[in-house]
Amino acid sequence: MEFQELLTHRQSVRSYNDVPVTPEEIQVLLQAANAAPIGRSLYQNVHLSVVTNKPLLQQISSIAGEAFGDPAMDPFYGASTLIIASCVEEAASTVGLANSACMVENMHLAATNIGLASVYLYGFIHTIAKKADIVRSLGIPKGFAPVAALAVGHTDQELSPRPLTTDKIQVSFVH
Numbered sequence: 398m399e400f401q402e403l404l405t406h407r408q409s410v411r412s413y414n415d416v417p418v419t420p421e422e423i424q425v426l427l428q429a430a431n432a433a434p435i436g437r438s439l440y441q442n443v444h445l446s447v448v449t450n451k452p453l454l455q456q457i458s459s460i461a462g463e464a465f466g467d468p469a470m471d472p473f474y475g476a477s478t479l480i481i482a483s484c485v486e487e488a489a490s491t492v493g494l495a496n497s498a499c500m501v502e503n504m505h506l507a508a509t510n511i512g513l514a515s516v517y518l519y520g521f522i523h524t525i526a527k528k529a530d531i532v533r534s535l536g537i538p539k540g541f542a543p544v545a546a547l548a549v550g551h552t553d554q555e556l557s558p559r560p561l562t563t564d565k566i567q568v569s570f571v572h
């Protein structure tokens with residue numbers, strides 16, 4: 398897709414069916430993450446977990462649901478795949494968080510480009526960051542903390558492109 402057109406198609410999707418994401422599609426998303434800008438090129442300070450294990454997804458979902466006081470809540474909206482971005486703990490609220498945002502946004506756009514639905518997730522991350530057993534089962538290296546995620550999959554929802562605008566974000570032009 399041409400880039401401006403891709404931007405009209407990118408949107409947060411919060412309803413997924415069971416159709417799995419293929420290994421080839423995962424590779425496209427990982428290439429996009431690897432193409433993201435990373436502060437001082439410190440790629441060794443970031444990490445991705447690609448999670449398709451249903452029982453683990455359900456476990457994470459119910460931990461988040463409990464933390465939010467709504468056990469029925471599913472923070473990934475039924476998506477078949479969750480990609481969790483982690484970074485070194487000491488940078489989890491600074492450059493590591495920014496790096497992770499770049500990786501997740503690149504994957505969000507790449508997903509859109511190949512016809513996958515996705516949504517950037519942040520709200521539930523802190524509920525799992527505190528659970529050492531979950532962090533371990535996600536393959537997150539010691540000394541790293543999860544800071545952002547992308548839910549990705551297929552949707553039955555009708556998705557329409559949205560016109561590009563310049564009126565959502567305030568701008569100061571400084572001449």
Ligand SMILES: Cc1cc2nc3c(=O)[nH]c(=O)nc-3n(C[C@H](O)[C@H](O)[C@H](O)COP(=O)(O)O)c2cc1C
Pocket residue numbers: 407408409410411516517518519520521
């Ligand atoms: C840093 C960040 C955190 C977000 N966290 C969540 C989240 O936890 N759950 C969710 O459903 N959407 C989340 N979103 C998606 C936003 O709600 C969404 O991008 C925004 O409402 C604009 O909608 P659009 O993406 O369809 O343009 C997040 C987006 C960003 C950039």
